[in-house]
Amino acid sequence: MTSPTVRDVAALADVSLATVDRVLNNRKGVSAKAIAKVRAAVAQSGYIRNLAAANLSQRRVYRFCFVVPAGDTGFIALLQNAIEAQRSHLMQRQILIQIVPTRAFDVAGQVAVLRSLDCDAVALMVSESPEIQEEVSRLMAAGIQVVTLVADLPQSGRSAYVGIDNVAAGRTAAEFMGRFVHGAGPVLMIAGSLTSRDHTERLMGFRLVMQERFETLGLLPVVEGSDDATTVERLVLAAAAAQPLAGIYAIGAGNRGLVRAVNAITPKPVTIVHELTPTSRAGLRDGTITLVLDQDTLAATAAAVEIMRQLTEGRDLPPDAGKIRLNLYCRENI
Structure with a gap:
């Protein structure tokens, strides 16, 4: 038959x-x-x-979008460069890539962008909010596959998540903070925005380990720097003026301001940040930054493209398809 x-x-x-x-x-x-x-x-x-055969015979063109924050923060620049680095190779595979910039933490602007998309699949790095989740559900219902990138939206019905385990990243930062800090003293935590799930998950993991094993250090209330270097610098200097800081955990971006502030503090606190950018690399070399927790942007964007292709073709994904390894860098291994 x-x-x-x-x-x-x-x-x-x-x-x-x-x-x-x-x-x-x-x-x-x-x-x-x-x-x-x-x-x-x-x-x-x-x-x-048989989607694979159909695509081969019809030379189907895939149209994938990356919706990511605009701006000149080191990590975003690395992310966009990683996408651009694959563009020519992907065109040979009939995959067209479009980068759609948004303002970081601007929910209304991000919703407007999601409503204007015309593509087969999209990788999103956006805030977590009911409005965003509703738009993700609408995209999925319209047949557009949605992959979350760096920051997950698990309640939105998205197809897959690509990124590190952010809770584990926060726990790792706390483990090293507790080991590096000698004696007691407060630790300042700086998030970009608590509307960003990757930041809240890192914060949760960090707090849990600090409370479990290093409670004598004490945690100051978390502050939000909006991933802005000037704001981060002001927040760090204000906290250091109130009392000597034993440590700083920078969960988001704005590290140029962080470095300027730490260089003005005596003695320098143990400082742990995310993402190996030119700023954090220089900070490791001169001792301003103690440890960097990094995710490979090229691996993340390549995984996102492959997952979008497989989803568009109706293929099943392996359980660890979007898992990105967490890398640790100190002065000695950069």
Whole structure:
């Protein structure tokens, strides 16, 4: 017995082959009634699509978007450079990449961008909010696969997450903070924004370990630096003026301001930051920064592209498809 074909689906649905093709490829220009008829015919016939063969024969072009913050922070620049570095290679594989910038932590602006997308799949680095989650659900319902990047949105119904385990990253930072700090003293925690899930997860992991094993150090209330170097510098100097700091855990960006502030403090606190950027690398070399927790942006963006392709083709993902390794850097191994 032969397997059902698209012609069988078209006959059952009483529509053209072109309409079936549009529905199967999530293209526009099809009425809701026709979509329902095609989907019902697919279920009735038992039609199973060989997407890999279809894409090969049709030379399908994939259209993937990366929605990431704009700005000149070191990590964002590395992320965008990693995407750009793959563009030519991906074009040879019929994969077109578009970078769509947004303002960091600007929920309204991010929602507007999500509503304007026209692509097969999208990788998002956005804030966590009910409005964003609603837009992710809408994109998924429209047939656009959604992958979260760096910061997860687990309640949104997204297809996959690509990034490090941020709770484990925070716990790791606390383990080293507790070992590096000698004696008692307060530790300052600086997040970019608590609307960003990666920041809140790192903060949670950090607090748990500090409270479990290093409670004598004490934690100051977390402050938000908006990933802005000037704001971070001001917050660090204000905290240091109130009392000597034993340690600083910088959860987000703005490390140029952090370095300027730490260089003005005597004695220098143990300082742990995220992402190996030119600023944090220089800070490691001159002793301003003690430890850097880094995620490989090239590995993350490459994984995001591959996952978007597999999802678009209807393939199942392995459980660890989006897991990115956490790397640790000190002065001696950069």
